Amino acid sequence: MSLALTVLGVPPTKLPLGVTTLVSYILPPVICYFMVAVLAVTPQTHAIRIALWPVVVLLAFRAVVSVDMWLGEPKHQSLNTDLLLIMLNFVVRALDWTLDKKPLVRHLRPRNSSPSIIMDAIDLTLNIRGHGWNLSYGVPIPHETRSTNRKSFLTYTFLSAIVHTLVMGIFLRAILIFGPGAIPKGSTIFDDALPFQLRYIRSSIISICAALMVYAIMQTGYDVVTITGVFLFGQDPTQWPPAFDAPWRATSLTEFWGRRWHQWTRRFFIIGGYPLSIAFGRSGMVVGAFLASAVLHHVLLLAINPQLEAQWMFIGFGMMAPGVLAERAFLRLTGKRVGGVAGWVWTMTWLLLWGHLIVEGFARSGIFFDYGSPIDGVSPVRALVDCLVSDFETWVHTI
Numbered sequence: 001m002s003l004a005l006t007v008l009g010v011p012p013t014k015l016p017l018g019v020t021t022l023v024s025y026i027l028p029p030v031i032c033y034f035m036v037a038v039l040a041v042t043p044q045t046h047a048i049r050i051a052l053w054p055v056v057v058l059l060a061f062r063a064v065v066s067v068d069m070w071l072g073e074p075k076h077q078s079l080n081t082d083l084l085l086i087m088l089n090f091v092v093r094a095l096d097w098t099l100d101k102k103p104l105v106r107h108l109r110p111r112n113s114s115p116s117i118i119m120d121a122i123d124l125t126l127n128i129r130g131h132g133w134n135l136s137y138g139v140p141i142p143h144e145t146r147s148t149n150r151k152s153f154l155t156y157t158f159l160s161a162i163v164h165t166l167v168m169g170i171f172l173r174a175i176l177i178f179g180p181g182a183i184p185k186g187s188t189i190f191d192d193a194l195p196f197q198l199r200y201i202r203s204s205i206i207s208i209c210a211a212l213m214v215y216a217i218m219q220t221g222y223d224v225v226t227i228t229g230v231f232l233f234g235q236d237p238t239q240w241p242p243a244f245d246a247p248w249r250a251t252s253l254t255e256f257w258g259r260r261w262h263q264w265t266r267r268f269f270i271i272g273g274y275p276l277s278i279a280f281g282r283s284g285m286v287v288g289a290f291l292a293s294a295v296l297h298h299v300l301l302l303a304i305n306p307q308l309e310a311q312w313m314f315i316g317f318g319m320m321a322p323g324v325l326a327e328r329a330f331l332r333l334t335g336k337r338v339g340g341v342a343g344w345v346w347t348m349t350w351l352l353l354w355g356h357l358i359v360e361g362f363a364r365s366g367i368f369f370d371y372g373s374p375i376d377g378v379s380p381v382r383a384l385v386d387c388l389v390s391d392f393e394t395w396v397h398t399i
Helices: 002-008 019-040 046-066 078-099 117-126 150-178 196-232 253-260 266-302 311-318 320-334 340-365 379-398
Strands: none
Touching (some): 019 078, 019 117, 046 078, 253 340, 311 320, 311 340
16 A cells, blocks of 8 residues: 555655645546546547546545645545545546537536637546536526626625625534534534533534534535626526525425535436445435435545544435435325425424434534634624623523
8 A cells, every 4th residue: 555655756745735735646537537627528529538538537636635625624624535535536527428428518608608628627626516417417497596696696705705704603613602512623512511401402403503504604605606607607597506496495305405405416426326226226326325425525624623423424314315215205105295384394303303423424524623713803793602601601601
């Protein structure tokens, strides 16, 4: 193993991010990833893509194990997770493009633009959902409610970024005020000093805060890249459809995970579920997709806490599969889909029940404490959140 690492040029210890490490370790997989994208839109290049994909894997691995993104600042340790996520994206998407023997076809371009292999390749590398490509067949795209007028679209998206940044800051601050527990690395959402009922009321509130925080972080990030694409690079607003479709309105797990939650990693999980689908059909695909999700989330958290136990992600995400399969069994038995008020209660209950384990894994990894809350500099809002959470903590411990 050490010989292989030496051949790859992996240093004995991780090197801090700088110009040299950027050029030597980060840039090579980026270039190779882009080369695969160029080949993916060019006819008669399937064999070359097959030969190039292992190179993407090796260069991505080399970047992750060689570069330390956090520059000795513990609060920036999550940047290593970001690097890992980017490199995983390179590997899986390049594999997706390689598996398709025919060149990929783009059917949505900015107005008044002409076909260009380079511009198509750039769009392909940055377009996670594959929106506007034949790859996006079957991917639910939320209905657009924003104006397609460029100025109105940018104004709405800018305001959305501000609002969701505030929402993210509020719920992150609330989680931080609930405070770390006795876990050496990170914290726990379960307070053993409380009776069973109060303990799980408290952990449920923290889990809901965490879910809303994650949603707000993702929406904010999407708003920022949307503004970048439309304002700086002149892309058409239609190239940036909504990321979410009001997930809190889902009336079934199938609707939540298959349509209303973001679909950025849909292709990744389809590829992950494919092996089990060969043996067990559609049920195997469902189980395999959620196991792939568990693997992805666990690997990302390992970049922050290498000692994190695997069961939190594997049980938390893994139990989503039986819930989805139960809905399919209900459809076969009754001829009706899960839905309505009862479906909403079922969906939110199942998500919250097993979401506890996912959030516990997040807490134990220490990821919540790697970010500063955006509202820390907004004294009135911070004071209000601190007061509400502190009063609740006092009440729940004295009741």
